[in-house]
Amino acid sequence: xxxxxxxxxxxxxxxxxxxxxxxxxxxxxxxxxxxxxxxxxxxxxxxxxxxxxxxxxxxxxxxxxxxxxxxxxxxxxxxxxxxxxxxxxxxxxxxxxxxxxxxxxxxxxxxxxxxxxxxxxxxxxxxxxxxxxx
Amino acid sequence: xxxxxxxxxxxxxxxxxxxxxxxxxxxxxxxxxxxxxxxxxxxxxxxxxxxxxxxxxxxxxxxxxxxxxxxxxxxxxxxxxxxxxxxxxxxxxxxxxxxxxxxxxxxxxxxxxxxxxxxxxxxxxxxxxxxxxx
DNA sequence: GTATGTGCAAACTTTTTGCTTTTTG
DNA sequence: CAAAAAGCAAAAAGTTTGCACATAC
Numbered sequence: 595x596x597x598x599x600x601x602x603x604x605x606x607x608x609x610x611x612x613x614x615x616x617x618x619x620x621x622x623x624x625x626x627x628x629x630x631x632x633x634x635x636x637x638x639x640x641x642x643x644x645x646x647x648x649x650x651x652x653x654x655x656x657x658x659x660x661x662x663x664x665x666x667x668x669x670x671x672x673x674x675x676x677x678x679x680x681x682x683x684x685x686x687x688x689x690x691x692x693x694x695x696x697x698x699x700x701x702x703x704x705x706x707x708x709x710x711x712x713x714x715x716x717x718x719x720x721x722x723x724x725x726x727x728x
Numbered sequence: 729x730x731x732x733x734x735x736x737x738x739x740x741x742x743x744x745x746x747x748x749x750x751x752x753x754x755x756x757x758x759x760x761x762x763x764x765x766x767x768x769x770x771x772x773x774x775x776x777x778x779x780x781x782x783x784x785x786x787x788x789x790x791x792x793x794x795x796x797x798x799x800x801x802x803x804x805x806x807x808x809x810x811x812x813x814x815x816x817x818x819x820x821x822x823x824x825x826x827x828x829x830x831x832x833x834x835x836x837x838x839x840x841x842x843x844x845x846x847x848x849x850x851x852x853x854x855x856x857x858x859x860x861x862x
Numbered sequence: 863g864t865a866t867g868t869g870c871a872a873a874c875t876t877t878t879t880g881c882t883t884t885t886t887g
Numbered sequence: 888c889a890a891a892a893a894g895c896a897a898a899a900a901g902t903t904t905g906c907a908c909a910t911a912c
Contacts, residue, residue: 602912608911610910625901626901626902627900627901642901642902643902643903646901646902646903647903666901667900667901668901668902
């Protein structure tokens, strides 16, 4: 709730809709449409436009970020305190697993120094078959 | 022209439009709209729908692949014989530079063995400031 | 109470599809 | 010439926006 309290202190209102969106994004990367569908099923009153506006809002505060799994939809995931991670996306069952890479530092260093490119954000997605689906 | 000849032998027609799309994708990652705009400017007769259908066609033969720079548009790039590469995307000038990573093998090995996830494709994009824009 | 945020409807952007006409081989 | 691909127009997805109404604080 630390993030939510912070936003409130900043003078923003934590509406029921924002909270619902926030809570769902905590669980796993999700699209606007998935959020809309899930909440409607639960009988919640929420509009797609509000979901998109919530995204903008949370992105501004770096509470969520956009990611893309090459399926034509934008997905959003939480930005927590945890180490920057990436995704394993199973083509069979659709499972999305977070992964933290031991060799990542070497990689970023390689880019920053050898290429002299100042990286401020990066994304890595790995597509294939998960343990269960192989 | 090896790829083009291969397609012809497969019984496909290499139309003027397909060739135009093919040639542009050879140069750099590009969107449907950019291709359309460029070709129209050159006075070529080509329809957006045909561009999208060319994409599907070339993707089927793994001659191009889809990539995503988180700007809401799908981009396509050539799949050549060159080593699998990734992208440095400058937020200032929009430059896209290909990069081949020394430490990539270690990374993929890490995923395949430690996570037991069979990677068949992956994408990495690095956002930031290029040498000139820093 | 009032400013901020939501709902709704319409617009906009990107991509896809059905059908007719054109063109490649 | 016949099959394959392109053009055109309309539709489908996904996302954004203006404005009236609702609500968090």
